[in-house]
Amino acid sequence: MSSPGARPARAVGVTRARATPFPIVGIGASAGGLEAFKQLLEHLPLDLGMGFVLVPHLDPSHHSLLTDLLSRATKLSIEEVKNGRAVEPNHIYVIPPNTYMVIERGVLKLTPRKKFGGQPMPIDFFLRSLAEDRAEMAIGIILSGSASDGALGIEAIKSSGGMTFAQDEQTARYPGMPHSAVATGRVDFVLPPAQIAAELARISVRPLVGLPAPMEPAESFFPKSGTALATLFKLLTLHHMENLWDYVRLCEKNSGELDRLYQELLVMVTGFFRDPKVFDVLRKKVYPAIVGSLEEREPIRLWVPGCATGEEVYSLAISLVEFVEKKRDRPQIQIFATDISDAFLSRARAGVYVENIAMDVSTDRLRRFFTKVDAGYQVNKSIRELCIFAKQDLTKDPPFSKLNLISCFREGSVCCSTMPLSRRVFFSSERPKT
Structure with missing residues (x-):
């Protein structure tokens, strides 16, 4: 039932996206989010030319009145999303309860709610799809809420060339989500909700x-x-x-x-086990070929140039450990991981990641290879000790040699950005036997 004075949502939604792309803003919140949403919407101009998609944590078992409540804070058209609804500029869309939502070619699509490691992550789920769909036209905003939903989505939007915001923790009733977003190092602006609205207005014109x-x-x-x-x-x-x-x-x-x-x-599009098909090929074809070529007591040597914050490195380490532990003679594993960024390398060495990685890492792998810590999950010491992280400038520092595998499939990796650099990395590091 609608609240008095609320504008009803349209009965029939637009199902075809506009031909001309425009910025789309994904806004996530949880506990304390209603107040933050209101403060932001009250200060939004009516003609920014952006679409706004709100992804709060809602009770999955109850009808939501959020659309009606927020309609009192803005004159912009606001509606609860129906499957297949195309986003329009200067409109606000609110996710329904008990659903996950993605955006494809400007159209919002709903699926049943999922849990990753016991926790639903609807904000990360949507923001990741927004980054892929809108690239540099994506904007991500994280408002008040506990835990860390949204942190991975913020990283994805930042890596796609978009812009990111987080609510100032001093103004958030529950600062957990804004804090986790800022901790990624990928937030452009940290502001109270009203100032976020003002900043959106400023950058739009x-x-x-x-x-x-x-x-x-x-x-x-x-x-x-x-x-x-x-x-x-x-x-x-x-x-x-x-x-x-x-x-x-x-x-x-x-x-x-x-x-x-x-x-x-430094484009940093990374994550745990980002491409399952690649790891399937590694397990079925590449790892057997490597192990079969080894001399007695010879180690497996891998190199990950442009390793960023280490997710790809640890994914390779885990998948390789899973493979060799089934072998009678288990070869030693050495993984060299390099990057030009000291900040990235520091995070990689620590091996601590937000709990949202449960979206990408199976429950069994979380149990076997990670330890739950206050900040989320930490890669176990036995895996971290297989990986040597070092600073390296690929344009002038020498590459590693006698390698069995060079992993350069991380999207945006600089090692594959030019042919001369690719030759320097691959041909200087080649190993005659493999």
């Missing part, structure tokens, strides 16, 4: 001087020339600059900002 081709107001936030330009624009936005050359001068004067630009341009 602010002109950018110094980049090629004029851009429409709602699209000016997302340069069409790719992730690198989107990254530059975001950094200008963070510094409230409107001219690219002003930012160039800042980098010339401030080495810290130059380091920040360097880190931002």
